[in-house]
Amino acid sequence: MGKNLFFPRPAKNQNLPAALVQGLYWAMIAAFFSFINAFLLESGYSDIQIGWISTIIYLTSTFAGPLTGYLTDVFIPARRFLFLCFLASVPFVLLVPAVVSSFAAVTCCVVAVTVLQNLVCGVIDSWTMRIREQDRSLSYPMTRSVGSLLFAVSAYGVGLLAARFGYRITFAANIVFLVMTLAAMLFLRPVGCPGRDSRAKVGFAGALRELMHCREYVIYIASMICYLFGLRLTLVFQPNLFFSVGGTAADVGAASAIAAVFEVPCILMMTRAKRFAKPAICLAALLVGSVKPLLMLLVPSVGAYLGAQVFQAVSYGFQIAFSLYYIQHITPPRLYATAVMIYTTANMGVACMLASLTGGYMFAVSSTLLLGVSTVFMLLSAAVFSLTFLKRAK
Numbered sequence: 001m002g003k004n005l006f007f008p009r010p011a012k013n014q015n016l017p018a019a020l021v022q023g024l025y026w027a028m029i030a031a032f033f034s035f036i037n038a039f040l041l042e043s044g045y046s047d048i049q050i051g052w053i054s055t056i057i058y059l060t061s062t063f064a065g066p067l068t069g070y071l072t073d074v075f076i077p078a079r080r081f082l083f084l085c086f087l088a089s090v091p092f093v094l095l096v097p098a099v100v101s102s103f104a105a106v107t108c109c110v111v112a113v114t115v116l117q118n119l120v121c122g123v124i125d126s127w128t129m130r131i132r133e134q135d136r137s138l139s140y141p142m143t144r145s146v147g148s149l150l151f152a153v154s155a156y157g158v159g160l161l162a163a164r165f166g167y168r169i170t171f172a173a174n175i176v177f178l179v180m181t182l183a184a185m186l187f188l189r190p191v192g193c194p195g196r197d198s199r200a201k202v203g204f205a206g207a208l209r210e211l212m213h214c215r216e217y218v219i220y221i222a223s224m225i226c227y228l229f230g231l232r233l234t235l236v237f238q239p240n241l242f243f244s245v246g247g248t249a250a251d252v253g254a255a256s257a258i259a260a261v262f263e264v265p266c267i268l269m270m271t272r273a274k275r276f277a278k279p280a281i282c283l284a285a286l287l288v289g290s291v292k293p294l295l296m297l298l299v300p301s302v303g304a305y306l307g308a309q310v311f312q313a314v315s316y317g318f319q320i321a322f323s324l325y326y327i328q329h330i331t332p333p334r335l336y337a338t339a340v341m342i343y344t345t346a347n348m349g350v351a352c353m354l355a356s357l358t359g360g361y362m363f364a365v366s367s368t369l370l371l372g373v374s375t376v377f378m379l380l381s382a383a384v385f386s387l388t389f390l391k392r393a394k
Contacts, residue, residue, distance in 0.1 A: 013137070014131055014135055014137070014138045014188065014189055015137070015138055015139060015142065015143060016187075017184055017185075017187035017188040018128050018131070018138060018140075018143040018188055019142065019143040019146040019147075020146075020184035020187075021124065021128075021143075021181060021184045021185055021188055022124065022128075022143050022144050022146050022147035022150075023146040023147050023149065023150035024150065024177055024180045024181040024184055025121070025124060025147065025177075025181045026147040026148065026150055026151035026154070026260075027150040027151060027153070027154035027177045028117065028154075028174055028177035028178050028180075028181055029117065029118055029121070029151065030150075030151045030152075030154040030155040030158065030256060030260075031154050031158045031170050031173035031174040031176075031177055032093065032113060032117070032170060032171065032173075032174040033114075033118060034155045034158070034159070034170075034252065034253065034256045035158065035159070035162055035167055035170045035239075035249070035252070035253075036096075036110060036170075037050055037054075037236070037237075037238075037239050037240070038162075038167060038239040038249055038252060039096075039097075039100075039167035039168075039170065040053070040100070040106075041239060041240070041243075042167060043100045043101075045103075047237070047240055047360045047363050047364055048360040048361065048364060049103065049360075050356075050360065051236075051356045051357060051358075051359055051360025051361070052356075052357075052360070053103075053106070053107050053110060053356075054236055054352065054353075054355075054356030055353050055356040055357040056107055056111060057107075057110060057111045057114045057352070057353075057356075058114075058349050058350070058351075058352035058353030058356060059349070059353050060111050060114070060115060060349075061114060061115060061119050061345060061349035061352070061353075062345055062349030062350050062353060063349075064115050064119060064345075064349075065119055065122075065341050065342065065344055065345025065349050066204075066208065066338060066341050066342045066345055067204065067341075068081070068119065068120060068122075068123060068341055069122060069123065069126070069337040069338040069339070069340060069341025069342065069344075070204050070207055070337075070338045070341075072123050072126070072127075072337045073207075073334065073335060073336070073337045073338050077190055077191060077192055078123050078124075078126070078127035078130075078190075078191060078337075079127070079185055079188065079190045079191075080190075081120075081123060082120060082123060082124065082127075082185060083182065083185070085116040085117070085120050086116065086117065086178055086181065086182060087182075088112075088116050089112065089113050089116035089117050089178070090175060090178065092109045092110075092112040092113050092116070093109075093113055093171050093174050093175060093178075094171065094175070095109045096109045096110060096113070096171060097168050097171055117178075119344065119345075119349075121344060122337070122340040122341045122343065122344035123337065123341070125140075125144075125324055125340060126324075126336055126337040126340045126341075127188070127191060128140050128143060128144075129324055129328065129336070130191045130336070131188070131189050131191060134189075135189070140321065140324065141267050141268050141269070141321050142268065144267050144320060144321060145263075145264040145267045145268050148260045148261070148263040148264050148267060148317070148320075149260065149261065149264060151256070151257075151260040152256070152257040152258075152259075152260030152261045153257070154173070154177065155253045155256035155257045155260065156253045156254055156256070156257035157253075158170055158173050158253065159249055159250050159252060159253015159254065159256075159257075160250060160253065161173070162249050162253070163248060163249045163250045163253075167249075207335050207338050208338075208342075210332065210335060211331060211332075211335060211338065211339055211342065214330055214331055216330045216388055217327065217330050217331055217339065219384065219385065219387050219388050220323075220326065220327075220330075220343075220385065220388070221342065221343060221346050222384050223286070223381045223382075223384040223385035224319075224323075224343060224346045224351075224381070225346045225350050225351055225354075226377050226378070226380045226381035226384055227286055227289065227319075227351075227377070227378055227381030227382075228346060228350075228351030228352075229350075229351040229354050229355055229377050230289070230290070230293065230373075230374040230375070230376070230377035230378035230380075230381065231289065231292075231312065231316065231351070231374070231378065232351050232352045232354075232355035232356075232359075233293070233355045233359050233362070233370055233371075233373065233374040233377075234292065234293055234296065234312075234370075234371070234374050235355075236352060236355050236356050236359055237359050237360075237363050237370065238252060238255060238256075239252050240363055240367075241296070241305065241363075241367055241370075241371075242255065242302065242305060244300075244367055245300050245301055245302055245305065246302060247302045247305070251302055251305075251306070254306060255305065255306055255309050256309075258306060258309040258310065258313070259309040259310075259312050259313045259316075260313070261313070262309070262310050262313030262314065262317065263313045263314075263316065263317030263320065264317070265317070266285075266313070266314055266317030266318040266320075266321075267317050267318075267320055267321045269318065269321070279326075279385070279388050279389070281318070281322075282318070282319070282322055282326070282385065283382055283385055283386060285314065285315045285318040285319060285322075286315065286378065286381050286382040286385060287379070287382050288311055288314050288315045289311065289312060289314075289315030289316065289378050289381075290375050290378035290379050290382075291308070291311040292308045292309070292311040292312045292315075292378075293308075293371045293372075293374035293375040293378065294371075294375045295307070295308040295311065296308050296371050297368060297371035297372060297375065300367070323340075323343055324340065327339050327340055327343060358373075
């Protein structure tokens with residue numbers, strides 16, 4: 001009883017609190033991360049400097065990501081872990097505008113916010129999927145689609161506020177959504193640590209080795225690194241790309257909103273996971289994703305850039321839900337959170353690090369080079385993922 005002293009009883013219907021947690025969490029993320037690069041540009045940072053800041057952020061995320069999943073598998077329940085992370089991020093969010101004149105200080109703050117807020121999205125997802133194991137009425141696709149919708153509303157609304165009042169308003173918006181997320185988490189059912197309860201507790205290095213022996217999982221992660229590198233080239237430098245064709249902060253917010261809205265139907269497809277969570281459909285979704293940078297390459301205008309977000313939404317929206325069901329199917333249950341966080345690290349860490357490290361130099365040469373490389377790597381991801389089918393053919 002003492003463990004739940006500060007927590008109300010979980011809601012009987014877990015769909016509502018799960019939807020609120022997803023929605024408010026992604027609104028929080030949109031308020032900060034959709035505009036941080038634009039804020040740095042406005043503050044006098046160059047494209048290459050922003051690329052280096054992002055590289056340091058994602059290098060840190062690469063090492064921290066799998067560890068956060070392992071901690072919630074074995075040591076710290078997901079809800080407690082998320083409370084600690086979100087509360088610890090608040091002073092760093094507030095410090096970003098205060099220390100923006102110092103490259104080292106602002107980098108440290110944004111790294112901390114990334115690790116404590118953005119990187120733990122996989123913990124929320126694995127928490128939701130574990131509740132679903134106990135309560136089949138909980139629909140992950142439905143709750144996650146609320147996340148995309150509120151991301152869209154937040155990105156567009158905060159973008160309008162930023163265009164009128166300046167980018168500093170985005171930090172206040174992030175804190176407001178963070179407090180609301182914590183309140184919603186109080187009503188979501190807590191889960192334990194399955195790895196801690198397992199008879200054969202495995203160490204962190206052993207967990208990684210066990211996952212690396214899952215051939216389909218390794219192929220999927222390798223494919224996703226290629227895919228997410230190509231995708232992140234256009235996302236990390238999205239403000240730069242829009243500004244290069246005459247766009248504004250409102251256009252950057254609108255782009256994030258369009259992508260988030262069109263993700264929803266693809267996420268909702270997974271309410272019928274047995275029908276749609278198929279590797280062949282994943283392969284098709286990877287190919288659709290390559291249309292975004294190709295269209296931006298061929299038609300450099302604000303209208304075309306906005307329209308290209310639809311192809312990203314269809315492709316990435318499918319991956320959001322597919323990845324959780326697919327990883328759950330091909331990895332050991334007691335290492336599920338660790339496996340999800342390695343996937344998240346491929347997204348938030350490795351792919352973003354490579355995109356940030358190289359993208360600044362590419363964009364300094366020309367946007368054509370950046371968009372061409374993005375297209376090639378998104379096509380390469382489909383080629384790598386096709387190795388999954390070779391195993392089945394034997």
